[in-house]
Amino acid sequence: MKQLNIGLIGCGFMGRTHANAFGKVHHFFDLPYRPVLKAVCARNQDAARAFAAKWDFESFETDWRKLLQREDIDAIDIASPNDTHAEIALAAAKAGKMILCEKPLAMNGPEGKTMVAAVEKAKVPNMVWYNYRRVPAVTLAKQLIDEGRLGRIFHYRAKFLQDWTISPELPQGGAGLWRLDLKVAGSGVTGDLLAHCIDTALWLNGGIDRLTAMTETFIKERKHNLTGKVERVGIDDACAFLARFRNGSLATFESTRYARGHKALYTFEINGEHASIAWDLHDLHRLQYFDHRDEGRVRGWRSLHVTDSDQPYMKHWWVPGLQIGYEHTFIHQVADFLEGLGNGRPASPTFREALDTQYVCDAVLKSARTQKWEKVPGAVKK
Numbered sequence: 001m002k003q004l005n006i007g008l009i010g011c012g013f014m015g016r017t018h019a020n021a022f023g024k025v026h027h028f029f030d031l032p033y034r035p036v037l038k039a040v041c042a043r044n045q046d047a048a049r050a051f052a053a054k055w056d057f058e059s060f061e062t063d064w065r066k067l068l069q070r071e072d073i074d075a076i077d078i079a080s081p082n083d084t085h086a087e088i089a090l091a092a093a094k095a096g097k098m099i100l101c102e103k104p105l106a107m108n109g110p111e112g113k114t115m116v117a118a119v120e121k122a123k124v125p126n127m128v129w130y131n132y133r134r135v136p137a138v139t140l141a142k143q144l145i146d147e148g149r150l151g152r153i154f155h156y157r158a159k160f161l162q163d164w165t166i167s168p169e170l171p172q173g174g175a176g177l178w179r180l181d182l183k184v185a186g187s188g189v190t191g192d193l194l195a196h197c198i199d200t201a202l203w204l205n206g207g208i209d210r211l212t213a214m215t216e217t218f219i220k221e222r223k224h225n226l227t228g229k230v231e232r233v234g235i236d237d238a239c240a241f242l243a244r245f246r247n248g249s250l251a252t253f254e255s256t257r258y259a260r261g262h263k264a265l266y267t268f269e270i271n272g273e274h275a276s277i278a279w280d281l282h283d284l285h286r287l288q289y290f291d292h293r294d295e296g297r298v299r300g301w302r303s304l305h306v307t308d309s310d311q312p313y314m315k316h317w318w319v320p321g322l323q324i325g326y327e328h329t330f331i332h333q334v335a336d337f338l339e340g341l342g343n344g345r346p347a348s349p350t351f352r353e354a355l356d357t358q359y360v361c362d363a364v365l366k367s368a369r370t371q372k373w374e375k376v377p378g379a380v381k382k
């Protein structure tokens with residue numbers, strides 16, 4: 001097994017999920033490469049040192065440019081806020097490093113396009129962390145659709161609901177609250193939450209042709225943590241859109257941080273000619289499946305407990321019936337990335353594939369402004 005030296009940038013929520021995944025993947029998967037936690041980078045020296053010690057990194061840096069200069073780093077992992085992705089990725093590609101980048105790929109489509117051009121010019125392996133594809137039940141949904149079990153798809157319905165920004169007292173900006181700051185996040189729930197729903201949808205159901213959207217910012221002004229002043233809120237607090245897929249199916253997407261009682265309710269349902277499937281992040285190891293071809297007397301929604309060794313990824317874990325969880329999706333994504341390095345088939349989504357999600361997000365925000373249906377350009381031919 002060859003070594004792959006990782007340089008991780010950012011030691012917040014995603015820094016932890018990634019460090020955990022790199023550290024564990026070789027225990028469960030037989031892979032051509034073994035990740036080595038070479039260095040972690042955070043701007044604050046004490047935080048970087050503490051994170052390195054806790055997660056077994058060999059060293060730490062406080063400037064990501066130094067990390068890129070290091071010859072002992074093979075892959076740069078970008079787990080910092082959205083406004084940093086492009087600058088770091090462009091420099092990392094120039095330095096010839098492989099790049100794993102958190103979602104959303106960029107602040108907007110044009111920025112994402114420059115990132116795609118950079119990694120393709122440098123010919124460096126690249127991937128975006130749309131980890132929900134790697135929930136075994138979601139991967140199983142992909143298999144069932146690709147096998148044609150649903151037949152022609154009529155409907156795609158997705159939502160991602162949270163409730164953590166309802167208080168007007170919540171400030172915007174700075175550590176932990178950069179998601180409310182347009183300059184750092186690029187958008188609100190559209191790039192943060194709907195991007196996940198869109199990535200899964202494009203993967204399961206193909207490209208989106210056109211859409212019409214509405215957004216709302218319920219709390220118009222909030223104190224900014226960095227300036228200390230009350231400033232206008234530029235992000236979308238809630239977003240809903242209707243879409244037509246290129247395969248002729250109709251879709252509804254909804255996301256908000258104002259759905260009292262919901263913390264991370266990501267759900268989707270797909271209705272086809274023969275069968276339907278439904279999935280819910282709060283019950284992530286189950287896939288609901290209804291097949292109209294079943295004998296009428298016993299026809300009904302089946303709740304598939306996706307834990308068996310012939311179901312996606314599960315042969316690498318415990319024994320049938322025993323579940324895995326959220327953090328495993330990141331371990332699966334690392335495993336697929338490393339597998340792809342070995343066999344030359346890049347793990348998805350690549351930067352180019354993730355650019356399609358960015359284009360949908362751009363069209364959503366544009367439509368909310370124009371109040372018109374907007375065409376969605378495609379980065380990948382579908």
Ligand SMILES: NC(=O)c1ccc[n+]([C@@H]2O[C@H](COP(=O)([O-])OP(=O)(O)OC[C@H]3O[C@@H](n4cnc5c(N)ncnc54)[C@H](O)[C@@H]3O)[C@@H](O)[C@H]2O)c1
Nearest residue numbers: 010011012013014042043079080081082102103104129176
């Ligand atoms: N895949 C997912 O499900 C998922 C979930 C959450 C967040 N994300 C994405 O991951 C990224 C990070 O989000 P998070 O929730 O981990 O944020 P976070 O605020 O928890 O952590 C961000 C980290 O980046 C560091 N950072 C900021 N600027 C930096 C710089 N210039 N150099 C080095 N470090 C810097 C911060 O100090 C912090 O440690 C975002 O792009 C977000 O959209 C993805």
